[in-house]
Amino acid sequence: MYKLSACCSMACGISLHPKMVLASLRIRKQGNGHRTNVPRNVNLEKLQNNYLFPEISKREVQHMDKYPNAKVISLGIGDTTEPIPEKISLSMANYARALSTADGYRGYGAEQGNQALRKAIAETFYKDVVIKDTEVFVSDGSQCDISRLQLLLGSKVTIAVQDPSFPAYIDSSVIIGQAGDFQDKTGKYQNIEYMPCGPQNNFFPDLATTPRTDIIFFCSPNNPTGHAATRKQLQQLVEFARDNGSIIIFDSAYAAYITDDSPKSIFEIPGAKEVAIEISSFSKFAGFTGVRLGWTVVPEELLFSSGFPVINDFNRIVCTCFNGASNIAQAGGLACLSSEGFQAIRSVIDYYKENANILVDTFASLGLNVYGGVNAPYVWVHFPGSKSWSVFSEILEKTHIITVPGSGFGPGGAEYIRISAFGQRDRIIEASWRLEKLFSKEKTLFNSVWNIE
Amino acid sequence: MSLMNSLSTSMISSSSSAFLAATSFNSRTHIVSVPVKGINVFKCVATPQEQRTAYKTKVSRNENIAKLQAGYLFPEVARRRAAHLLKYPNAQVISLGIGDTTEPIPDVITSAMAKRSHALSTLEGYSGYGAEQGEKALRAALNSVFYSDFGIEEDDLFVSDGAKCDISRLQVVFGSNVTMAVQDPSYPAYVDSSVIMGQTGQFQKDVEKYANIEYMRCTPENGFFPDLSTVARTDIIFFCSPNNPSGAAATREQLTRLVQFARENGSIIVYDSAYAMYMSEDNPRSIFEIPGAKEVAIETASFSKYAGFTGVRLGWTVVPKQLLFSDGFPVAKDFNRIVCTCFNGASNIAQAGGLACLSPEGLEAMQEVIGFYKENTKIIVETFNSLGFKVYGGKNAPYVWVHFPGRNSWDVFSEILEKTHIVTTPGTGFGPGGEGFIRVSAFGHRENVLEACRRFKQLYN
Numbered sequence: 001m002y003k004l005s006a007c008c009s010m011a012c013g014i015s016l017h018p019k020m021v022l023a024s025l026r027i028r029k030q031g032n033g034h035r036t037n038v039p040r041n042v043n044l045e046k047l048q049n050n051y052l053f054p055e056i057s058k059r060e061v062q063h064m065d066k067y068p069n070a071k072v073i074s075l076g077i078g079d080t081t082e083p084i085p086e087k088i089s090l091s092m093a094n095y096a097r098a099l100s101t102a103d104g105y106r107g108y109g110a111e112q113g114n115q116a117l118r119k120a121i122a123e124t125f126y127k128d129v130v131i132k133d134t135e136v137f138v139s140d141g142s143q144c145d146i147s148r149l150q151l152l153l154g155s156k157v158t159i160a161v162q163d164p165s166f167p168a169y170i171d172s173s174v175i176i177g178q179a180g181d182f183q184d185k186t187g188k189y190q191n192i193e194y195m196p197c198g199p200q201n202n203f204f205p206d207l208a209t210t211p212r213t214d215i216i217f218f219c220s221p222n223n224p225t226g227h228a229a230t231r232k233q234l235q236q237l238v239e240f241a242r243d244n245g246s247i248i249i250f251d252s253a254y255a256a257y258i259t260d261d262s263p264k265s266i267f268e269i270p271g272a273k274e275v276a277i278e279i280s281s282f283s284k285f286a287g288f289t290g291v292r293l294g295w296t297v298v299p300e301e302l303l304f305s306s307g308f309p310v311i312n313d314f315n316r317i318v319c320t321c322f323n324g325a326s327n328i329a330q331a332g333g334l335a336c337l338s339s340e341g342f343q344a345i346r347s348v349i350d351y352y353k354e355n356a357n358i359l360v361d362t363f364a365s366l367g368l369n370v371y372g373g374v375n376a377p378y379v380w381v382h383f384p385g386s387k388s389w390s391v392f393s394e395i396l397e398k399t400h401i402i403t404v405p406g407s408g409f410g411p412g413g414a415e416y417i418r419i420s421a422f423g424q425r426d427r428i429i430e431a432s433w434r435l436e437k438l439f440s441k442e443k444t445l446f447n448s449v450w451n452i453e
Numbered sequence: 454m455s456l457m458n459s460l461s462t463s464m465i466s467s468s469s470s471a472f473l474a475a476t477s478f479n480s481r482t483h484i485v486s487v488p489v490k491g492i493n494v495f496k497c498v499a500t501p502q503e504q505r506t507a508y509k510t511k512v513s514r515n516e517n518i519a520k521l522q523a524g525y526l527f528p529e530v531a532r533r534r535a536a537h538l539l540k541y542p543n544a545q546v547i548s549l550g551i552g553d554t555t556e557p558i559p560d561v562i563t564s565a566m567a568k569r570s571h572a573l574s575t576l577e578g579y580s581g582y583g584a585e586q587g588e589k590a591l592r593a594a595l596n597s598v599f600y601s602d603f604g605i606e607e608d609d610l611f612v613s614d615g616a617k618c619d620i621s622r623l624q625v626v627f628g629s630n631v632t633m634a635v636q637d638p639s640y641p642a643y644v645d646s647s648v649i650m651g652q653t654g655q656f657q658k659d660v661e662k663y664a665n666i667e668y669m670r671c672t673p674e675n676g677f678f679p680d681l682s683t684v685a686r687t688d689i690i691f692f693c694s695p696n697n698p699s700g701a702a703a704t705r706e707q708l709t710r711l712v713q714f715a716r717e718n719g720s721i722i723v724y725d726s727a728y729a730m731y732m733s734e735d736n737p738r739s740i741f742e743i744p745g746a747k748e749v750a751i752e753t754a755s756f757s758k759y760a761g762f763t764g765v766r767l768g769w770t771v772v773p774k775q776l777l778f779s780d781g782f783p784v785a786k787d788f789n790r791i792v793c794t795c796f797n798g799a800s801n802i803a804q805a806g807g808l809a810c811l812s813p814e815g816l817e818a819m820q821e822v823i824g825f826y827k828e829n830t831k832i833i834v835e836t837f838n839s840l841g842f843k844v845y846g847g848k849n850a851p852y853v854w855v856h857f858p859g860r861n862s863w864d865v866f867s868e869i870l871e872k873t874h875i876v877t878t879p880g881t882g883f884g885p886g887g888e889g890f891i892r893v894s895a896f897g898h899r900e901n902v903l904e905a906c907r908r909f910k911q912l913y914n
Contacts (some may be wrong), residue, residue: 033775033777033781034716034745034748034749034775034777035719035777035778035779035780035781036688036715036719036720036721036748036749036776036777036778036779037688037718037719037720037779038627038631038688038689038719038720038721038778038779039630039631039688039778039779039780040778040779040780040782040787041626041627041628041630041787042628042630043628044626044628044787044790044791047790050790050793051790051793051794053793054585054793077582079581079582080581081579081581082579083573083574083575083576083578083579084573084574084579085574086574088574089570089571089572089573089574090570090571090574092567092570092573092802093566093567093568093570093571094567096563096566096567096570096802096806097563097564097567099557099558099563099566099761099764099765100557100558100559100560100562100563100564101557102557104557105555105556105557105558105761106764107553107554107555107761107763107764107896108551108553108763108764109764111528140614140766140797140800141797143794143795143796143797144795144796144797146795147625147794147795147796151621151625151649151650152515152518153512153515154515154516154517154518154651155629155651156513156515156516157512157513168794171794172794172795175625175791175794175795176625177628177629214511214512214513215512241510242508244511245509245510245511245512246510246511246512247510247512274507274508274510275508275510287573287579287581289581289582289797290573290580290581290582290583290798290800290801291573291800291801291802292614292797292798292799292800292801301507301508302510303507303508303509303510304509304510304512304513304514305509305510305511305512305513305514306509306513306514307507307509308514313514313515313518316518316521316524316525317518317649319524319525319527319528320525320617320621320642320645320646320649321617321618321620321621321642321646321649322617322618322621323614323615323617323618323763323766324764324766325766325800326614326764326765326766326799326800326802326803327764327765327766328566328570328765328800328802328803329800329802332570422581
């Protein structure tokens with residue numbers, strides 16, 4: 001029964017049968033609040049809070065309600081802001097229009113992705129390291145791929161994450177049943193290995209003291225710290241994985257932001273194909289945060305302990321739990337990887353990197369310890385002795401700027417604030433100005449505020 | 454276009470899952486002979502010699518995935534089709550197997566998607582992350598078009614990239630400690646996702662069922678509605694109407710009994726309404742037409758078969774706020790958490806298309822395309838009827854469920870493929886209850902459907 005304003009081609013009309021009306025009234029009267037007998041998933045019960053970023057959104061909305069005239073600047077959720085280059089959106093528009101033609105119509109695509117796109121990804125990002133197009137699985141983004149990888153791995157594996165890290169690794173691990181209970185005291189879930197990454201260890205875990213886990217999530221350039229692991233560090237990581245028979249899940253979503261010669265792919269490290277999966281995304285690369293496109297590389301050489309290739313099982317997951325990324329998004333992806341498209345995208349990336357420069361300069365000039373911002377669109381600012389949610393609130397209240405409190409990324413982020421460099425230039429400059437005002441004026445006040453809380 | 458294969462069915466063992474690498478073959482269409490170019494196949498059956506000495510990690514394979522018997526059904530069918538094409542490179546293969554839409558998407562819908570694409574290149578029109586639950590306007594339109602009389606609210610609706618993905622996300626919500634029931638036969642994603650999630654035991658070859666899943670037999674004898682008095686209680690009940698593959702549409706009376714059954718047992722119905730708009734008769738299109746359903750059911754739906762969005766990827770799931778776990782916790786809250794953590798929203802361009810689908814012009818255009826496929830279905834039904842077959846479905850769904858009593862459905866599939874170059878889907882792919890049946894899908898260009906029917910007549914006359 002559909003509500004149609006001007007269409008008579010539906011076979012049935014809309015009629016609310018008197019019996020139905022009576023029945024629904026009856027139920028309302030009873031107000032029985034029926035409960036099913038289906039137990040809630042205990043793993044979901046373990047989750048401590050909402051996912052981090054909707055929480056940030058919520059605070060933003062609350063703040064805007066409180067100050068309807070405030071000019072809020074969002075440097076919180078890492079959401080791209082600059083328009084997609086025309087060549088790319090034109091490809092998508094053309095592809096969409098072609099779907100209305102007999103020649104251009106396409107139905108189900110291969111779940112693993114459009115062949116031309118898989119090839120283009122392999123050639124653009126993995127040419128020197130010889131990843132085949134058949135090892136590339138196109139997706140609707142890294143957040144989804146992380147969960148699909150967890151479905152692949154199942155509840156009986158153990159994971160290690162950097163601390164701080166992108167919250168989807170931990171949350172998906174809890175959801176799938178790999179983790180134990182959350183411990184308020186430590187701010188950690190049991191059974192997950194947290195590898196601290198901070199200025200004290202050059203943002204690379206001390207592997208000598210890291211216990212073995214089956215899976216190691218590693219993000220470089222890092223969200224939230226912005227640190228890009230060096231070749232030497234990644235060599236150590238690959239060796240560690242190899243010695244322990246572990247699988248690295250390497251998140252290279254921000255590789256395009258690398259300024260120096262840090263490796264852009266884990267597969268640049270010899271031996272990595274036998275120990276690593278790489279996930280990546282068009283989101284921050286091409287402004288596709290809403291368009292939804294990413295990819296995962298699973299080398300054929302990567303084997304489970306039985307010798308069974310991981311790629312076979314990942315393919316099964318992809319075929320059963322997924323149905324391919326949107327064909328229009330994939331057309332856009334292909335355009336991104338054309339030389340013209342790639343060049344246009346580089347301009348946008350450079351724009352965000354300049355934003356990051358401005359923010360880094362701002363904080364550095366205030367005498368704060370600031371990290372990142374060079375190889376990633378995130379600036380990681382240290383407020384020693386502080387509680388990050390308090391700093392977050394203070395900044396929000398006094399400057400109407402949304403950031404992300406470091407503890408949202410794990411206990412290792414406790415004294416830090418993440419500031420994202422996505423935004424229009426004038427906003428970034430305005431934000432910098434407001435932050436300068438706040439921190440220079442209230443320097444002493446700030447210091448005491450942190451210590452109280 | 455390159456096609457791949459090289460696997461015969463005997464290669465499919467319980468621990469292998471050979472798959473097609475890199476295929477973008479255009480499966481819709483013109484009857485053409487497809488040249489076979491370079492094949493790039495990755496296959497893994499047993500561990501080859503060289504791999505035994507190759508480095509292995511110490512990570513154990515997920516034993517749940519190891520339980521799966523073979524590849525997912527539809528890539529299997531695709532593989533057979535590709536193998537057939539290799540064998541008969543000049544054959545004019547007609548695909549009535551995988552239910553893939555073939556007709557172009559109406560202009561009103563694609564122009565909206567083109568417009569949104571262009572807008573992404575402008576300052577005013579650019580949008581980044583959308584709400585994971587979907588764009589507000591689309592949620593509102595979906596609610597208004599499909600659920601306006603049933604007390605469903607806009608925020609009960611979650612837009613997705615399709616029903617198949619939603620089914621797995623629902624499984625992630627439910628976790629491994631729930632039991633489920635499926636119709637037998639049923640769309641394979643329910644069973645497969647359940648196995649992957651760890652809800653089931655091993656596959657039992659003698660009965661062709663996974664332990665711990667309740668298979669609710671649906672046959673011509675019971676009007677394709679399970680005898681609920683013989684169905685054991687499970688936490689979750691998957692129910693698809695109009696049904697894939699049988700085409701059966703449950704009556705109001707039947708669904709009322711189903712809701713009652715779920716209510717008494719404290720179960721949750723996951724109601725798959727992906728084919729609701731194909732309904733010809735006066736059966737319920739939404740489970741929420743049944744009083745009390747909001748407290749026992751989730752509904753999942755898709756634009757795939759309505760708007761030809763099989764490649765564009767758009768669907769939705771309704772989780773009413775009245776649906777509670779045994780401890781009183783709203784299921785929607787957990788579903789929302791999964792949507793926010795394991796997903797990041799459907800493509801904004803696809804959503805723009807969805808919104809256009811739900812405009813009066815869009816709805817009318819979709820009705821036309823659906824009508825076209827329904828006419829195909831009618832032709833196929835008439836053909837098999839005229840050949841003396843017992844034919845089911847076809848009235849309320851784009852699938853025709855043909856009975857071949859006493860015959861092995863993969864054999865019939867192979868025979869039809871070999872003798873007429875028509876791809877169908879063997880009934881056992883949908884569960885042991887599908888044995889002796891073939892599913893013929895009605896998506897296709899009219900001339901292909903007519904040609905296929907000619908060939909069926911030739912074969913079976």
